[in-house]
Amino acid sequence: NAGVTQTPKFQVLKTGQSMTLQCAQDMNHNSMYWYRQDPGMGLRLIYYSASEGTTDKGEVPNGYNVSRLNKREFSLRLESAAPSQTSVYFCASTLNEQFFGPGTRLTVL
């Protein structure tokens, strides 16, 4: 099992560009999550999906959209990137324990 995979690992964007962060899990988990982690702020929930076909806002959803494409995949889209979105993004899935992907380091110039 690969667990939770994320692509890309690194990305540099210019302000206003768009991109989609991809996440997939092969553990047959119902719930999936997107977090961002910034120095001194800890992990903050952006969006989550309790089951296939449902998505809900977390603590910091502004500037992001998500798609739960199927049970395996949960993508995060930045429509118009801003420097404030420079962060490390983690995807996670859960049955009881949350398993995290390796993260995407995003820099917005």
Added chain:
Amino acid sequence: RKEVEQDPGPFNVPEGATVAFNCTYSNSASQSFFWYRQDCRKEPKLLMSVYSSGNEDGRFTAQLNRASQYISLLIRDSKLSDSATYLCVVNTGTASKLTFGTGTRLQVTL
């Protein structure tokens, strides 16, 4: 007040020392509690769940005090490899949404 509060440290301890971290949470309805470990530039990984009765896993002991709304993690006989950031995590019960503390950094030295 933050939902989950931790001392950011760093805690610098020599190998073999015992070190303890505390964490407080604000939501009395919180259902479950965890300690995660995060190495530099890596993803968080579950270290242990925290049960009301307290639980132990080798050199690690976790305790929960619901009345005072705090969680503790005790590490005995610290190893160099224990150097990491320890995240206190609380589940408030909706859709397995977890709230993370900002982490306590531990540095174990020779």
